[in-house]
Amino acid sequence: MSPDLSSPLTDILDALHCRQPQGAVPLWELEFHLWDRFSDQRVILGTEFTKLTRKEQERALHTNAEIMYWVSSEYKFAALTIPGGYWEIAPGAPAWFWLPPQKRIQQAKLLYNIAHNDVLLMAITGGVLAMPGADNYLSFSIQMLEEPEKIASQAQDCYSQGLENAKRLRDAGVEGFITASDLADNRGPYFNPQQMQEFILPWLRRWAGEIKKLQAFPILHSDGNIMPCLAELLSSGIMALQALDPVAGIELANVKKQALNKVCLCGNVDCGLFLQGAPEQVFEETSRLLQLNKPGGGFVLGASNVIQPQTHKENFMAMIEAWREYGQYGNDNKS
């Protein structure tokens, strides 16, 4: 990789360091669930993967890597998030985009072998506590007030586990680590300022520092309106902030004013628009975002959350089209 030749990979490295890339605004999705539709091949993950024989699993991991790399190259993705660890999209309903722990590492290695010159590998590993999910929302909330020492212990466990995951995946070639720690809903932060200071921010700072020691990028993902705690998040040592949910009222350009030269911003084309909007709307919104946030760099284009399996292909393509037109740094007329 020659440093004076721009590529999606060099562009994202620049963006993550809050520099203006030479080529284009990098493209990256927290999770991209349209591999099949963009390749006309089948990526096998989740429960379907676990039902395969050992030999079939080996084959599937190779095929998955080839498909993901091919789509990434074809559409100029600068980074690629490897399939995640097990999680449920609702209680009892496992997500599609996951692999068992050892297979996940193997998948990362295979991807690294074929893609590391062209695409930055990312992984969601955890590290920082998030607001609770549906299964323990009430109990967590009450425990945080009645038995805060137990939540403090959970925060420590979350950090240790997340860091351990990151170390393993770093050895497999992953360079960007995401703690998917939802801290807010649309209204505002779930944690009050004191709880943020007690359970979140010290661990986020520590986690970000440790990830950097691994020569990797610490990235925070959070849904919701994080504006009330934005300053603390931006000064925590993270190198990128992803999601910046427009449905929660977040305007990326406003965040950029505070984040300039400190933290790279990743997002934030509304996921709802991808699902329910028309391609023209996606094109228009993407163009607007690019024109506002491209100057100066420190900006990675993608959805405001994940690209879900139900996303219309033509809507995702509308984002790509807008990026081709407005996302290039060489074209001054479109900046």
Place this chain on the structure above:
Amino acid sequence: MDEIIVKLAICIERGKTNKTSPYPPDLREQDGADELAKQAIEAGIDANRILGACMQGMQSIGEKFAKNEAFVPELLMSAKAMNAVMVHLKPFFQSGSVQRKGKFIIGTVAGDLHDIGKKLVSMVVEGNGWEVIDLGVDVSTDKYLAAIAQHPNAIVGMSALLTTTMVNMEKSIQAIKAKYPATKVLVGGAPLTQDFANKIHADGYAPDPQAAVKLLNSYVA
């Protein structure tokens, strides 16, 4: 007598459920909503006054929540304290000596298994004097219609957490409006907006539990 009522309202607002609860720290070892409600009933205080004190406490925390001076866990603690009082008031509701403001049927729409938001809204609405009929998650249109048939004057609430399932609200609202045109339908959930609520012809959009309470109260004012 009034002292108990004042203390009860404070316990609800501060989320002090009972004496054994260590929260809030400054009320540790003191009687909570549970003990105070019991004492109030034993002292012969009208159950309506007890309920009124609770609603006052819930209103106070709700207002703080709306102004971002209180957060979800604190609101939930208040709702928990309120529920402790409701146990004592149950016989009065059953006998009809205490009336609720109305009935609120709530469910997470078809295809969606999330119930965080729905549960939170249910607790706060109940704490504000409404009877809540919780239909659970993945609620079909038929299930909403059956519940309305059973509770004809109820207001309906629909929740969705996913952008992929919120679209199912429209179908359910159309069916409800076709069969029960007078029934009010409120919608809420993380991916929703006022524009979306307007588009699917919902009567109201509640971005948070307190907004749901305000809307509900406006319908019975």
